[in-house]
Amino acid sequence: MTDPTSTPPPDLRDYAFGESVGYLISRAKSTISNMVTQRTLAELGVTSQQASVLFMVASGKCLLAAELAREYGIDASAVTRLVDRLEKRGLLQRVRSSEDRRAVRLALTPEGEAIAARMPPIFTGVIDSLTNGFTPEEIGFLKSMLRRILANSGSCCDTGDSGTPPANP
Known part of the structure; x- marks a missing residue:
């Protein structure tokens, strides 16, 4: 068992976890799911x-x-x-x-x-609040990058233009 007071090894200590693309995507997904759940549970x-x-x-x-x-x-x-x-x-x-x-x-x-039938406005409302201040070009670029990630993984992705994927906790 690791001593909780010990210093992490250099390879872990020097890793910029908060700058990891995977970490940021995972946190964004969790945030979206949590916000959608708050609304869907309440409504x-x-x-x-x-x-x-x-x-x-x-x-x-x-x-x-x-x-x-x-x-x-x-x-x-x-x-x-x-x-x-x-x-x-x-x-x-x-x-x-x-x-x-x-x-x-x-x-x-x-x-x-x-x-x-009530889900699209919830999905859209959550995404709109999280992308507040983004330009339409930035939204398009973000969607393009995410589609490329999915394409690189071999996953299919919906190319609809709603920009609001179904949320998944």
Whole structure:
């Protein structure tokens, strides 16, 4: 066990953690998720992750649990628990596919659809407050850089021009 009073080794002590691109992106993501959760809990009674899942199903981007797992980079069991909670709340339901009986599609209930419909203004409001003072060119440049990061990772990214990705805690 490391002594909490000991000095970190030079390679750790000299690392400019606060200047790390990965750290800054991670902190920005956490901040966005926390701000969206504050709003969604207060206004809709769901977390940002739950609201984001409802939004992704409503948009048609993720209609299977496996698609949600890929989109959010979480394992299938975590998606199952998330879908179970949304189903228990009456916001989402599992529907067996008529084309492939093995496939189970996700569908929103009317209440789930109502929540999903309220998400774009929340996403936009949070992003607008965080990018206050940015020029349109700076916003465009930021989006371009983030898309390049995703492209370099081999991940697909939505190139829609809303500039507001679904939040994920």
